[in-house]
Amino acid sequence: MSQSFEEQLRRLAEVTVRVGVGLQPGQKLFINANLEARPLTRRVVEEAYKAGSRLVVTQFYDEQLSLARYRYAPRDSFEEYATFMVEARLKALDEGYAWLSILADDPEILQGQDPELIRQASQTAARYSKPFSDRISGFATNWCIIGAASPRWAQMVFPDEPPQRQMELLWEAIFKVNRVDQTDPLAAWQAHLDGLERRVQQLNAKRYAALHFRGPGTDLRVGLADGHLWAGGAGRAQNGARCVPNLPTEEVFTTPHRERVEGWVQSTKPLSLHGHLLEGLRMRFEQGQVVEAHAERGQEILHHLLQTDEGARRLGEVALVPHSSPIAQSGLLFYEALYDENAASHLALGASYDECLQNGHHLTPEQKRAAGANHSLIHIDWMIGSEQVDVDGITPSGGVEPLMRRGEWVD
Amino acid sequence: MSQSFEEQLRRLAEVTVRVGVGLQPGQKLFINANLEARPLTRRVVEEAYKAGSRLVVTQFYDEQLSLARYRYAPRDSFEEYATFMVEARLKALDEGYAWLSILADDPEILQGQDPELIRQASQTAARYSKPFSDRISGFATNWCIIGAASPRWAQMVFPDEPPQRQMELLWEAIFKVNRVDQTDPLAAWQAHLDGLERRVQQLNAKRYAALHFRGPGTDLRVGLADGHLWAGGAGRAQNGARCVPNLPTEEVFTTPHRERVEGWVQSTKPLSLHGHLLEGLRMRFEQGQVVEAHAERGQEILHHLLQTDEGARRLGEVALVPHSSPIAQSGLLFYEALYDENAASHLALGASYDECLQNGHHLTPEQKRAAGANHSLIHIDWMIGSEQVDVDGITPSGGVEPLMRRGEWVD
Numbered sequence: 128m129s130q131s132f133e134e135q136l137r138r139l140a141e142v143t144v145r146v147g148v149g150l151q152p153g154q155k156l157f158i159n160a161n162l163e164a165r166p167l168t169r170r171v172v173e174e175a176y177k178a179g180s181r182l183v184v185t186q187f188y189d190e191q192l193s194l195a196r197y198r199y200a201p202r203d204s205f206e207e208y209a210t211f212m213v214e215a216r217l218k219a220l221d222e223g224y225a226w227l228s229i230l231a232d233d234p235e236i237l238q239g240q241d242p243e244l245i246r247q248a249s250q251t252a253a254r255y256s257k258p259f260s261d262r263i264s265g266f267a268t269n270w271c272i273i274g275a276a277s278p279r280w281a282q283m284v285f286p287d288e289p290p291q292r293q294m295e296l297l298w299e300a301i302f303k304v305n306r307v308d309q310t311d312p313l314a315a316w317q318a319h320l321d322g323l324e325r326r327v328q329q330l331n332a333k334r335y336a337a338l339h340f341r342g343p344g345t346d347l348r349v350g351l352a353d354g355h356l357w358a359g360g361a362g363r364a365q366n367g368a369r370c371v372p373n374l375p376t377e378e379v380f381t382t383p384h385r386e387r388v389e390g391w392v393q394s395t396k397p398l399s400l401h402g403h404l405l406e407g408l409r410m411r412f413e414q415g416q417v418v419e420a421h422a423e424r425g426q427e428i429l430h431h432l433l434q435t436d437e438g439a440r441r442l443g444e445v446a447l448v449p450h451s452s453p454i455a456q457s458g459l460l461f462y463e464a465l466y467d468e469n470a471a472s473h474l475a476l477g478a479s480y481d482e483c484l485q486n487g488h489h490l491t492p493e494q495k496r497a498a499g500a501n502h503s504l505i506h507i508d509w510m511i512g513s514e515q516v517d518v519d520g521i522t523p524s525g526g527v528e529p530l531m532r533r534g535e536w537v538d
Numbered sequence: 539m540s541q542s543f544e545e546q547l548r549r550l551a552e553v554t555v556r557v558g559v560g561l562q563p564g565q566k567l568f569i570n571a572n573l574e575a576r577p578l579t580r581r582v583v584e585e586a587y588k589a590g591s592r593l594v595v596t597q598f599y600d601e602q603l604s605l606a607r608y609r610y611a612p613r614d615s616f617e618e619y620a621t622f623m624v625e626a627r628l629k630a631l632d633e634g635y636a637w638l639s640i641l642a643d644d645p646e647i648l649q650g651q652d653p654e655l656i657r658q659a660s661q662t663a664a665r666y667s668k669p670f671s672d673r674i675s676g677f678a679t680n681w682c683i684i685g686a687a688s689p690r691w692a693q694m695v696f697p698d699e700p701p702q703r704q705m706e707l708l709w710e711a712i713f714k715v716n717r718v719d720q721t722d723p724l725a726a727w728q729a730h731l732d733g734l735e736r737r738v739q740q741l742n743a744k745r746y747a748a749l750h751f752r753g754p755g756t757d758l759r760v761g762l763a764d765g766h767l768w769a770g771g772a773g774r775a776q777n778g779a780r781c782v783p784n785l786p787t788e789e790v791f792t793t794p795h796r797e798r799v800e801g802w803v804q805s806t807k808p809l810s811l812h813g814h815l816l817e818g819l820r821m822r823f824e825q826g827q828v829v830e831a832h833a834e835r836g837q838e839i840l841h842h843l844l845q846t847d848e849g850a851r852r853l854g855e856v857a858l859v860p861h862s863s864p865i866a867q868s869g870l871l872f873y874e875a876l877y878d879e880n881a882a883s884h885l886a887l888g889a890s891y892d893e894c895l896q897n898g899h900h901l902t903p904e905q906k907r908a909a910g911a912n913h914s915l916i917h918i919d920w921m922i923g924s925e926q927v928d929v930d931g932i933t934p935s936g937g938v939e940p941l942m943r944r945g946e947w948v949d
């Protein structure tokens with residue numbers, strides 16, 4: 128590497144503030160960060176102030192303290208929740224703060240803990256924080272999620288390397304897929320976002336009725352919601368700011384129809400969910416609903432997840448990612464959806480996004496449901512794409528157009 | 539040491555939860571912790587859950603992020619404040635949470651930063667957080683402040699030792715003055731608190747009109763408030779819980795009369811204030827008010843402090859600590875008021891405590907003022923005692939009773 132680690136970390140912070148968050152002049156910023164991400168968080172705070180932010184408020188969370196709860200807290204206390212912290216975040220939105228999450232999570236932090244307690248705690252958190260997460264996913268402000276290397280995460284990604292080298296390699300990968308190793312990262316991001324925007328416009332012009340996925344263990348027809356919109360790359364927040372909600376991002380995505388998904392689908396990567404690894408997922412859909420679900424690993428967590436609510440058994444997102452994406456090309460498995468979902472086409476169980484529906488921010492819940500949108504406490508991405516998967520677009524008249532072949536865009 | 543470091547850390551956490559916070563069965567706990575105090579914080583959370591807490595909410599603060607603000611934020615933004623975080627803490631009190639602060643601060647973190655910006659930021663913080671700090675000092679819940687070793691703090695205390703050894707020595711000192719090196723720390727604390735309680739009762743029976751301090755550079759008469767009460771050791775919160783607000787604690791303290799302080803007084807230890815060291819303080823009082831103030835180091839910070847409000851130039855606390863206290867006997871200078879104020883008699887500029895006034899929690903502000911209590915945004919302790927300082931109690935009739943000689947209790 129020609130640049131020092133410190134300089135690349137600063138550049139990642141700069142890309143985060145300018146491209147990801149899209150911080151506006153003088154805008155305040157609320158950061159929620161894994162305590163393991165302290166070095167990157169500090170750089171981000173510096174770059175935010177340099178960009179003119181009038182106040183940066185940072186809340187660190189410590190997964191070790193969550194683990195202590197599972198180990199020692201009273202067994203009947205896992206539906207307790209500090210609602211005043213959600214209220215504080217809602218007030219930050221009211222006051223015009225931008226929002227940034229910095230992940231550095233241990234993909235297996237809760238391995239071995241009681242799945243029923245995990246279900247209680249995660250459903251409680253999802254329920255109480257929904258007013259906030261709805262406003263974030265509805266672009267009430269400009270927002271972004273990024274990742275920082277941490278020892279346990281690095282160990283998962285590079286298990287055969289010595290610890291110090293694991294961290295170096297994970298940082299190198301993070302820098303590369305976030306384009307901060309390039310000469311002008313801001314220009315590289317602009318070009319990439321323009322490309323995603325063109326793809327979004329092409330797909331929106333098609334008005335496909337459905338997508339058809341075919342590959343090993345997969346033969347799935349995903350009907351699209353009436354008035355579905357494709358999105359990807361940058362988004363426009365209600366305050367007019369342009370932000371990129373996930374860094375890195377390689378996907379274009381839209382809203383499936385909650386009642387029009389049929390067939391078998393098989394996962395192509397593991398996912399970390401509530402501190403557990405889930406691998407080898409297979410599901411069968413009928414009329415949009417999961418009617419069979421298996422996991423080679425994490426069956427009980429998957430089972431609890433699907434029982435969260437009625438919408439947890441239906442899809443809220445379908446996303447296309449080419450196998451030529453830098454993350455797929457790295458050949459790495461990150462065990463972190465923020466990264467892995469940008470290496471492969473994927474589905475999400477649970478809530479759909481208003482931005483992926485025409486006029487979505489202004490429809491009533493009934494109107495959204497009628498269009499095929501899905502409602503749930505959860506939104507869980509899982510990867511179904513690979514270089515062995517083909518995707519067709521099905522036109523309203525039933526015509527079949529090849530979209531992806533062997534995981535790559537046809538055009 | 540016969541016990542492992544890990545076991546002593548666990549014992550300190552246990553003393554914190556059981557003696558300091560006095561956590562009640564099932565009670566929730568809010569922790570505000572310096573991120574450098576992560577290892578002790580984790581132990582405290584574990585001990586709190588083991589003691590039956592139904593939820594522990596932890597907020598970490600990072601002094602490096604404060605420093606980033608001073609370095610890079612717009613110069614006109616230092617009166618911005620995240621009031622929603624204070625509101626969240628107030629709601630935690632409403633919901634019956636106990637409160638714990640874990641310090642590990644760098645005594646010189648803001649050295650070299652603009653004193654005017656420090657004034658703006660610290661006054662803004664004091665003003666907005668006053669509703670919360672008033673409820674804490676008024677024992678709205680059981681609460682406690684403790685300290686944890688951190689590299690920068692250890693470097694200040696043991697400048698001539700290698701870094702690793704600095705941390706070991708500071709932890710050793712912290713364990714010792716918190717009595718966790720003793721065979722039964724909980725029993726040792728009970729005996730110590732009983733001793734402080736006896737001293738409080740003796741002093742309350744005396745009804746002194748004033749205290750008279752004499753030593754090098756000091757000849758100060760501190761009139762006591764009408765209806766003053768002495769306190770020390772454990773306190774009783776409004777929820778009935780018994781807590782020890784500071785660990786360690788060696789002081790007994792009461793309310794000076796805001797208009798009855800006369801003479802010269804000289805500091806006997808430096809203090810860290812707003813990330814700066816202040817040394818060699820000399821002040822002259824007339825009718826309770828500071829009329830001359832010098833500092834060999836930190837003059838500008840002191841000057842700003844005294845200008846906070848009218849009450850900042852008057853006393854809110856006078857405290858007696860014998861030179862035989864374990865902290866004084868350690869011979870160490872901690873540059874942290876939580877520790878140093880328990881090594882020497884001290885005064886505090888600023889607000890007095892309701893608990894140190896008869897019926898104090900129920901008097902109107904006017905009644906408190908009439909009794910001699912002081913009101914201010916600040917409460918800053920500074921040390922005036924040493925083995926060279928004598929203290930007399932002045933009876934209502936003008937009689938002189940020796941209380942301390944050469945820094946030690948007479949009886």
